Amino acid sequence: ISLTHRVGKRKEFAVDGTSFxxxxxxxxxxxxxxxxxxGSRMVVAGRNGQWEVVDSLQEIRxxxxxxxxxPDIICALPLELVFFGWWWEGYRWMAVRHFVRVPRILSLSTSHNPLLASRVWYQFVSIIxxxxxxxxxxxxxxxxIEPQYAFEESAYWAIATVTSVGYGDITPKSTRGxxxxxxxxxxxxxxxxxVTAFATSFIMQKDALKAEEDAIKETMDAMLNHYDVPWxxxxxxxxxxxxxxxxxxxxAFSDVVDRLPGFIAVKLRSYIAVRLLRCIPAFRAVDVASEILAELGTRLERVTHKPDAEVHPRTTPLDKLIIVSSGTIAGLALDDDGERETLHGVLxxxxxxxQGCLTGTPGDSMLDPGLSFRAVEAAETLQLARVDFEAFVSQHPECGDEIVENLRANRTGGLDVSAFGTPRR
Structure with a gap:
């Protein structure tokens, strides 16, 4: 508007076209x-109200x-060009319609995902x-209004006024001014x-989990210092x-999942299981869609363990894959005398x-006879039985055979990943 207004001001239009x-x-x-x-808004997802997500093309349009x-079409049509060069007042008034873009652009600061907060960075950039x-x-x-000043001087006055500096070297002379x-x-x-409020919000904005984590750390540090706990x-x-x-x-996440409708919770837990399956090299190395692994995830059994409960007893054949989803599980081994248990590793x-028991290879279905696993605290595991894994392989041979080959290839000697994945001493 500033550029076109300057062109449209009387006696400022250059006949040679340098301003045109x-x-x-x-x-x-x-x-x-x-x-x-x-055109892009015809395919971009949005939402109605606070919770209704609009992501199908028909509903989006x-x-x-x-x-x-x-409003977008009104702003897009070059209506002001109708008055360009012969009626500058009409040209300038027609250009004012572009102020409709202000609420339009601010409306884009809301994400289509109701779980996400407004884009503060976008609002900040828009306000600037x-x-x-x-x-x-x-x-x-x-x-x-004040034709005695040049356009550059008027812009300088506007900046000084808006920022509350007000040097006073350029002042309006007329009552209208x-x-x-x-x-x-x-x-x-x-x-x-x-601008100040949005800048403060933008700078102070934190991820919700990070903010909660910082609060816990600060509380713990204050209490340790209060009780004079040594370093x-x-x-x-x-x-x-x-x-x-x-x-x-x-x-906290598990509590929310438990309160969701049953069919939604089942789907969500299957994708949580996919994330855990991807931690295992044999599954991570397979180029397979998450939807297929999610189907395998539905076959995982969710088992909770109380503190000090035995997850897998010593010398008992193991016919399932056990993945730790929460809590801590200790691997215990007997000493040389066979009388006292010692900590061998932590899951x-x-x-x-x-991992190896899923392939049916001889010797894979047994862990080290000297090892047992016990929950150190309240823990949860996801367990995949061998029979369920074989059913999955038969239904999806294109990826199941590759997973089996990877399971066999990942075996090494001694305490390997098929018996004890990523042990922590």
Whole structure:
């Protein structure tokens, strides 16, 4: 608007076209971008209200036609060019319709996913852009009211007024200009306050899990200092805090999943199982769609273990894959005298035992006879029986055979991943 206003001001239009060409180029770029934007909104997902997701093409187009299609087309059509060169007042008033873009652009700050917050960074950038846009318009109108100043001086006055600097070297002389300056001052206060608020929100914005984690850390540090806990003990606490925070997040997520409708919870748990299956090299190396692995995930049995409960007893044949989904499980071995158990390793979420038993290879169905596994705390495991795995392989031979080959190829000597995945000493 500032550019076109300057071209349209009396006696400023260059006959040789030096002002006409950049103005038309700027207008054409704006219109082309808007038309591209209209086309893209026909396929971009959105939402109605707070929770209703609109992601099918038919619903997206219907929703767009009923909401922003008409304003977008009005802004896209080059209506101001009808008055270009012969009626500048009509040209400028027609250009004012582009202010409709302000609420339109702000409406895009809402994600189509109801679980995500508004895009604060987008709002911040939009507010900055609008402020620059408004300052240009303010200077253009001031230039029209106070013709004794050049356009550059009017733009300088607008910036000084909006930012509350007000050097006083350029001032309105007419009553109309003074009234306009008062409006510019109020506009500057609102704009500057909005930019400051959005900047603070943008800088202070944190991921929800990260914010909760920082709060737990600060609370723990304050309590340790309150009770004068020595530093060597604090170091041990620090080493155990990662598991505590992870289990807290997993527990909160699990509680929400349990409260969802049953058929949704089953699907969600199957994809959680896919994530855990991907931790196993044999499954991670297979190029297979997540939907197929999710089907395998539905065959996983969810088992909870109380503290000190035995997950897998010593010398008992193992005919299933056991993946730790939450909690901590200790691998215990008998000492040389066979009288006392010693800690051999620790299984954390994502670790597993019994990978080799799924292939049916001799010797794979038994863990080391000297090992047993016990829950150190409340834990949860996902267990895949050999018979369920064989049924999956028969239904999906294109990927099942490859998984079997990977399971056999990943066996090594001694304490290997098929018996004890990623052990922690």
């Amino acid at each position: 060409v950049p103005t038309v180029v700027a207008l054409v770029c704006v219109e082309v971008f808007t038309m591209f934007f209209i 219907r929703r767009y036609r009923r909401s922003w299609l008409v 852009s609008f402020m620059i846009f408004g300052v240009g318009c303010l200077g253009a109108v001031f230039w029209d 003074q009234l306009f300056a008062c409006g510019g001052m109020f506009l500057g206060i609102v704009a500057l306050s909005s 060597p003990v604090q170091k041990e606490v620090v080493q155990g805090m990662q598991g505590v925070i992870r289990r807290r997040h997993e527990g 954390q979420p994502g670790d597993y035992i019994g």
